[in-house]
Amino acid sequence: MITAQFNKKLWSAQGGMQLDIQMELQQGECLTLYGDSGAGKTSALRILSGLLQPDSGRIEVGGETWYDSGKNINLPPQKRNIGYVFQDYALFPNLTARENIAFGLRKGESSALLEELITITSLGELQHKKPGQLSGGQQQRVALARALVRQPKLLLLDEPMSALDHLTRSHLQDFILEARQRYGFTVILVSHDLGEIIKLSDRVAVLGNGVISREGSPAQVFMQHKISGKFQFSGKILGIEQQEVVWIVTLLIGANLVKVVVTEKEIQGLSIGDQVIVASKAFNPILQKIRDL
Numbered sequence: 001m002i003t004a005q006f007n008k009k010l011w012s013a014q015g016g017m018q019l020d021i022q023m024e025l026q027q028g029e030c031l032t033l034y035g036d037s038g039a040g041k042t043s044a045l046r047i048l049s050g051l052l053q054p055d056s057g058r059i060e061v062g063g064e065t066w067y068d069s070g071k072n073i074n075l076p077p078q079k080r081n082i083g084y085v086f087q088d089y090a091l092f093p094n095l096t097a098r099e100n101i102a103f104g105l106r107k108g109e110s111s112a113l114l115e116e117l118i119t120i121t122s123l124g125e126l127q128h129k130k131p132g133q134l135s136g137g138q139q140q141r142v143a144l145a146r147a148l149v150r151q152p153k154l155l156l157l158d159e160p161m162s163a164l165d166h167l168t169r170s171h172l173q174d175f176i177l178e179a180r181q182r183y184g185f186t187v188i189l190v191s192h193d194l195g196e197i198i199k200l201s202d203r204v205a206v207l208g209n210g211v212i213s214r215e216g217s218p219a220q221v222f223m224q225h226k227i228s229g230k231f232q233f234s235g236k237i238l239g240i241e242q243q244e245v246v247w248i249v250t251l252l253i254g255a256n257l258v259k260v261v262v263t264e265k266e267i268q269g270l271s272i273g274d275q276v277i278v279a280s281k282a283f284n285p286i287l288q289k290i291r292d293l
């Protein structure tokens with residue numbers, strides 16, 4: 001169980017903003033922080049990790065106090081059992097992938113977990129290459145394995161997949177899901193990608209102007225009306241065109257373009273760039289295996 005309550009005055013070009021966060025997470029849960037740029041998401045992660053000191057508050061993780069302003073407790077980042085992965089991979093350029101991951105091991109610790117992580121991140125053949133010889137997705141797998149080799153209680157993911165193409169992103173999400181199941185760590189994710197949020201998180205907290213304004217399951221937070229469709233996908237509107245009395249909406253769902261026919265009433269309030277949920281009750285899909293290439 002993780003309980004955190006902290007506040008800090010933040011400063012931007014527009015003036016001051018009070019970051020005031022209260023959160024409670026169950027062991028193994030994944031919470032996404034969602035919100036506009038500048039809302040305070042990264043600052044909240046930096047405070048949890050010990051990289052940024054709050055003005056006051058208390059952070060308790062699995063019965064251990066990491067920060068308590070009242071008792072003058074403030075564990076340094078290296079004493080907090082945490083993994084932190086950012087958008088830029090922050091790997092050591094002169095070390096191989098394997099050495100980068102091993103860097104996370106504490107002195108005298110067995111390398112069995114290192115081998116296991118190299119296997120489940122499919123880095124076996126790449127482990128002796130340096131970051132400069134790896135693609136973005138491969139580097140991010142190394143960064144994740146490096147964070148996990150420390151067996152963190154809490155994994156902080158600050159838009160770690162936002163620079164990656166859709167397929168690579170999807171593989172990395174699968175890896176995070178698998179690793180979470182296997183090792184049982186708790187995750188706090190910062191993401192703007194609705195599909196990613198729905199796939200990975202149990203709960204979403206919407207952060208606006210330094211405070212959590214809304215909280216719930218992804219469906220509760222993102223859907224205006226309850227949808228009871230058998231199939232649901234999230235996508236982005238790329239085009240809207242009128243044909244006779246109906247409208248054709250072109251959506252990007254994952255890496256696929258899908259056209260959906262809607263009525264004039266349904267089109268109200270929708271515009272290009274909106275994130276939407278597509279649901280269908282009377283949907284009889286055919287599944288076909290995609291050939292391995």
Ligand SMILES: Nc1ncnc2c1ncn2[C@@H]1O[C@H](COP(=O)(O)OP(=O)(O)OP(=O)(O)O)[C@@H](O)[C@H]1O
Pocket residue numbers: 009010011012013035036037038039040041042043044052
């Ligand atoms: N150490 C600090 N002290 C005071 N203010 C800070 C500090 N670090 C960041 N800020 C300010 O806090 C505000 C929130 O920044 P933060 O990076 O936490 O937002 P964010 O929600 O993560 O945004 P984005 O989605 O763009 O990354 C910004 O205006 C920033 O200038």
